[in-house]
Amino acid sequence: MKLTIVSRNPKSTKFPVTLELAGTASTIKTSDVNKALAAKFPKYYPDRQRLTTEDKKVLDLDKTLEEQGINEQSSIYFKDLGAQIGWRTVFMIEYAGPILIHPIFYYLSKFIYGSSFTHSPMQTVTYYMVMAHFFKRELETVFVHRFSHGTMPFRNVFKNSAHYWLLSGANLAFWVYGPWFAQGRAAAVRNDVWIYGSVAVWAWAELSNLITHITLRNLRPPGTRVRAIPYGYGFDLVSCPNYFFEFLAWTVVCFLTTSWSAFLFNIVATGQMYVWAVKKHKNYKKEFKDYPRNRTSMFPFIA
Structure with missing residues (x-):
């Protein structure tokens, strides 16, 4: 499954970025997206990330993307919470x-x-x-x-x-x-x-x-x-x-x-x-x- 990650920071030069994850929206959890993003950008370890929908609803780490209305056509929005x-x-x-x-x-x-x-x-x-x-x-x-x-x-x-x-x-x-x-x-x-x-x-x-x-x-x-x-x-x-x-x-x-x-x-x-x-x-x-x-x-x- 391919996911587009968009930064909440309009000045970011690293985003948007596309992540490829094994599985489907019904099997991939938000925590899996956290880990994949951290693997691509080690600076943004999972605790430093806030992943939300476009309307700023925070994604639940323990729920699948499908449960939260996310599919391949959706974008997930990322915010850097800073050093933790x-x-x-x-x-x-x-x-x-x-x-x-x-x-x-x-x-x-x-x-x-x-x-x-x-x-x-x-x-x-x-x-x-x-x-x-x-x-x-x-x-x-x-x-x-x-x-x-x-x-x-x-x-x-x-x-x-x-x-x-x-x-x-x-x-x-x-x-x-x-x-x-x-x-x-x-x-x-x-x-x-x-x-x-x-x-x-x-x-x-x-x-x-x-x-x-x-x-x-x-x-x-x-x-x-x-x-x-x-x-x-x-x-x-x-x-x-x-x-x-x-x-x-x-x-x-x-x-x-x-x-x-x-x-x-x-x-x-x-x-x-x-x-x-x-x-x-x-x-x-x-x-x-x-x-x-x-x-x-x-x-x-x-x-």
């Missing part, structure tokens, strides 16, 4: 920021703030909560998460990392570990109920978040892009309980520290997670006709 980086690597880089930054502000406070002081119990508890949270995220990235999309454009890693390195890294650490919350300051006073209650709720939220991540992992067999309806703990109420429990964990940090920097990070993070949750919720309902109607996107009974 694996999502697993992206997450590792993002979460490494707070892990590196918080110890600097906590242990080198004398040099950063210009005076010696003793950290209050609130500061110490917050430090260990933040560190535990991001170490958990790193471990989940390595051992739990399975990604439906293998890569993303390399240039985006800087934008994605800024959220964690700046907001939950430098900004949060600077304002929470400063002398204004030091031992003996009125702003740092927390009774035992406040501290231990915060730790208990935070631990429950973090554990719940892990459980939902494991549920999502078990939906997708290794090496596949299989999608299914998640059920179980948290999923009976919302489509994205992992985001909801993440929101609760950071809300605990907000009310434990009472720092505006914690509230700022939580507001920004929750806003982004809500956008993702709404999108996933809509996709679930569109893809699965029997999707439970009682679920909301992220917040139980609300939205």
Whole structure:
């Protein structure tokens, strides 16, 4: 079968190009076209390609050309997505920021703030909560998460990392570990109920978040892009309980520290997670006709 590949870039000198593939439209999948194009132009490895129809509908890698209305008279349109980086690597880089930054502000406070002081119990508890949270995220990235999309454009890693390195890294650490919350300051006073209650709720939220991540992992067999309806703990109420429990964990940090920097990070993070949750919720309902109607996107009974 012969296929014409046209570039979305009008300045391209390499395209259009004709590819010859063994088989017919009923047997050739989009992934086969990816591989054939990569064989002709090694620079455009499969993860770097976006193949679409003329009306910009993205072709499904696992479907045959015939299933998507493609035949020998059709043209497939190609877009170069640029140099790619694996999502697993992206997450590792993002979460490494707070892990590196918080110890600097906590242990080198004398040099950063210009005076010696003793950290209050609130500061110490917050430090260990933040560190535990991001170490958990790193471990989940390595051992739990399975990604439906293998890569993303390399240039985006800087934008994605800024959220964690700046907001939950430098900004949060600077304002929470400063002398204004030091031992003996009125702003740092927390009774035992406040501290231990915060730790208990935070631990429950973090554990719940892990459980939902494991549920999502078990939906997708290794090496596949299989999608299914998640059920179980948290999923009976919302489509994205992992985001909801993440929101609760950071809300605990907000009310434990009472720092505006914690509230700022939580507001920004929750806003982004809500956008993702709404999108996933809509996709679930569109893809699965029997999707439970009682679920909301992220917040139980609300939205």
